[in-house]
Amino acid sequence: MNNTDQQLENLKKENGKLLELAVLNSTVLDQLSALIKRILACEKIGDILEISITYIQNLSRDSSCLLLLEENGKITVSNRSPGLTGFDINNLLAGSSLLSRLLAEKKETVTVVSEEDAENLLGSGLKINRIICFPLAIPYTIKYFGSLLIFNMPAENIEIYLYFIRIIAQIIITAINNHRVTESLAQSLKSLQEYQSRLLQEEKMATIGQLAAGIAHEINNPIAFIKSNLISLEKYSKMFISLIKEYENVVTYARKTLEGGNPLLFLERLKIIENLRKEDDIDWLFEDIKPLLNDSIEGTVRIKEIVENLKNFSHVDTGKISMVNLNQNIQSTLRIIYNELKYKADLKEEYGELPLLACHAQQLSQVFLNVFTNAIQSIESKGEISIKTRCTGTDINIIISDTGCGIPHDIQSRIFEPFFTTKPVGKGTGLGLHICYTIIKEHKGTISVQSEPGKGSAFTVVLPLDNGLSAG
Ligand SMILES: Nc1ncnc2c1ncn2[C@@H]1O[C@H](COP(=O)(O)OP(=O)(O)OP(=O)(O)O)[C@@H](O)[C@H]1O
Ligand SMILES: [Mg+2]
Structure with a gap:
């Protein structure tokens, strides 16, 4: 027994009428098993829906179908047969109380459209005499994803077609459900990743908090010696300024002496400078300036480094x-x-x-x-x-x-x-x-x-x- 025969046999057990279909159209089952294979190979939900719609349309070329999905409480068109392009679903729903009712009932129904309803539907550009409505919902739950509408499917053998459409509807439900579950898993994963990165940042900040006292100390040290160096340098600079002033006096008296003035006065000024140099130990000051400046520069570099490191570290x-x-x-x-x-x-x-x-x-x-x-x-x-x-x-x-x-x-x-x-x-x-x-x-x-x-x-x-x- 080949694969198709086996499937037919199984289906026959479930529904005797299927045998009629097999006689009627033995390729339908082959098509269905090919369809399932194609669907299993699909990665995107859009592809699954499109393949399913094409398959249903092919069951009876006189019919056309429409897949409506509920997104955030609003119904939107997800897929449609080529024959249904170019009309607005909102117009269709607004113009037909019949369609709105069928969708709201969320029950599998086959409806022969009355003349009055057909008239209303015609207003939106569609000539419809029969509507099959399949709610896309997970059995025994309140999870409703939308509805599958099939227009103008012929009455002949409709029971058998319905059987196949039911199978396709199940596939669509499973695909949508998987897709939504995957989406919500991805969302959870994203939230977890965000939470983790927040934790990472918080932990980093906590560590910085713990280190703050130490870092303050580390910065205070160089600041303390830079301050004391600056005080010394300020004292030295005062001494240098008075020395420079005395040198200016010496220059003035040197000039006067050259112009015929009293050289003794010039020598007197020289003596004052010599005394001042000795008193203030200017030679020693000269020697001390260099390390004072070097240490201070080094101290500022250290502070800069600490601040840089801290900045790098605390940066998000x-x-x-x-x-x-x-x-x-x-x-x-x-x-x-x-x-x-x-x-x-x-x-x-x-x-x-x-x-x-x-x-x-x-x-x-x-x-x-x-x-x-x-x-x-x-x-x-x-x-x-x-x-x-x-x-x-x-x-x-x-x-x-x-x-x-x-x-x-x-x-x-x-x-x-x-x-x-x-x-x-x-x-x-x-x-x-x-x-x-x-x-x-x-x-x-x-x-x-x-x-x-x-x-x-x-x-x-x-x-x-x-x-x-x-x-x-
Ligand atoms: N070098 C170590 N010597 C001894 N015990 C350690 C050492 N490193 C980690 N541990 C042990 O591992 C535990 C977990 O370390 P972990 O760094 O994850 O957390 P913590 O130091 O307790 O807290 P936190 O780092 O969040 O302030 C510590 O509580 C300690 O018992
Ligand atoms: Mg730790």
Whole structure:
């Protein structure tokens, strides 16, 4: 028994009349099975609807069909047979109480159109004598997507045609439902992504909040010595100004002497200058000016750097990918946190030569900052934090280790979970490492931990050079 015979046999069991159809038109089933195959291959809902409409139209060439879909409570035309182009559905519905009623009933109906109704329908440009209406709804639910209207299907064998149309209507319902479910899943995914990026930003801001005191201190230090240098320089400049004035006197008396004046007066002025130079130790002042100015300039550069780093860091991630030397990225992150770190730990740095990596630079700074922050927090009084980078040829490896409290073996597998924290309420959100994990995963890399309670922990980040990201 071939495929078609089998299907006929099955259908016959469900509806004896189908045999009549098979005799009447043995190609209908073949067409239907071809249609189902084509529909299964469709990716777009629009294609499914179009194929279905064409198929129904082909069942009886005298008929035409129209698919109306409900969108936000409003009915719109989704697809129609070629014979139905060029008329306005709103006119049609407004001009025909019959059609409005059929749609509102949401029931499968075959209606022979009365003369009066036919007249009304004619007003919108359509000559209609029979209407079949199929509500597109999921059985046993109130989910109604719209209706399928078939005009002028011949009365002969209508039961059999209805059987096929019912199957097509089911396919359309499934397609619309799948489409809507996919849409709502995509929407949920988008909301989740937005939520995650908000969390990322909030966490970043919280970290900055924690760092603020340290950063204020870091900026205060250079400001304090720049201020004291400026006070010294102001004092020096006053001394220089009086010295210059005395030199002007010397020049005046030199000129007078040349014009025949008393040379003793000129010598007297010279004596005053010599005394002034000795009194104010002008030679020493000259020597002191250079380091005072150098230190102050260095201090302003440091402040500028701190502010720049902070600005880079707090900037909302634009999603921009750039080519980055991770050694520099780590160093600039370290500068932000250095003030906190230096009281807790000696820092050991061992940077290998690294190629540029295409990455979200700010996000990776966030990863390093979170891991460094954890390392600092893990050290009770004083310890050591070390950073080591290297390139294996295919990956960049970054190892950040500390001599802190370590992580108990039974919770090591949980530390990357969102909201997992062992810190007291208000101290940690438990998001730090989860965010690191998410960011590293986006870069196709891995982050792992090796830890011995009481001895310390080492976090290893492996970032493949070939991560599919490209700088733009
Ligand atoms: N270097 C480390 N040494 C010891 N324990 C660590 C270390 N890093 C992480 N942990 C453990 O992992 C847990 C989770 O870390 P995570 O950074 O995700 O959150 P948190 O530091 O508790 O809070 P948050 O980072 O949100 O302020 C920490 O509470 C801590 O128990
Ligand atoms: Mg943390």
